[in-house]
Amino acid sequence: MSRIDIAGAGAFGTALAIALARGGAEVTLWARAGATEMQTARENAKRLPGHAFPKALRVTGDLSDLTSDILLLAIPTQKLTEFLTIMGPREGTILSCAKGIHKATGLSPSALIAAHAPEATTGALTGPSFAADIAAGLPTALTLACTDDALGAARQDRLSTPMLRLYRSTDVVGAELGGALKNVIAIAAGAVMGAGLGESARAALMARGFAEMARVAAQKGARDETLAGLSGFGDLVLTCTSDKSRNYRYGLALGAGLVPDPGMTVEGVATAEELSAHPELDTPIADAVAALSRGQITVHDVMAALLNRPLKPE
Secondary structure, eight states: OOEEEEEOOSHHHHHHHHHHHHTTOEEEEEOSSOHHHHHHHTSBTTTBTTOOOOTTEEEESOGGGOOSSEEEEOOOGGGHHHHHHHHOOOOSEEEEOOOSOOTTTOOOHHHHHHHHOTTSEEEEEESSOOHHHHHTTOOEEEEEEOSSHHHHHHHHHHHOOSSEEEEEESOHHHHHHHHHHHHHHHHHHHHHHHTTOOHHHHHHHHHHHHHHHHHHHHHTTOOHHHHTSIIIIIHHHHHTSOTTSHHHHHHHHHHTTOOOOTTSOOHHHHHHHHHHTOTTSOOHHHHHHHHHHHTSSOHHHHHHHHHTSOOOOO
């Protein structure tokens, strides 16, 4: 039986653990807190209630129990450095499941992992997916990005299940940027809908948002086809159109003039801040999201500014 370790027992990490254990793997899930309770109750009642754990899934609070040659890190990007410092050096394959840019360093999750675990092979598992869908066994497709294609193929085989289909890529930069940048656009899309500006405005925002994503990704060395795939366009569509998305819900609250839930992880805010700190990048939507999140402007100010930009070819 294949063995897989997952660090991070939030909704997504738990969902992956359930899906992989259901698919035939022996899975160890590390939780920062509440491991004993989850192991006893056989569910994650706090983050993913109603989804029972398969027998092959074990929950632990001890990092020394993570001994598989494959480790999935379902740790939020802004908390990744803290976890990696605690974890210490490690070999094998470490795949990030986080979506974002580390605000303090400007690094991607896989680059952070490589800096802390230089003996490991790093990559990313990303794409359009909601934890509840994966845990429920609904069909989901993700991108597995690894610079070593042969290793990626081997990991693709071990991490795929009948309902969790992985597509392989060697463009780790593009796959991670797609997952990070779409969060910014999802906040903007939520703000548009929260402010009552309508679905036509959201569609226009998504289209121009994708163009912004593609520009940034190209400047950072990503391949065009990666952004047009699951980890870019696919994830953008999902998170800009469903209130299951935390980033979209955050934008909805901002657009409606409400205070977003302070306990909700919203990776798009830090990513927007990082992009807006680089004036050489042409990112009007990210700049607007950053200012909107700081409370410096309103959604209607943003729309007026965007609509008054010089007319140009598409």
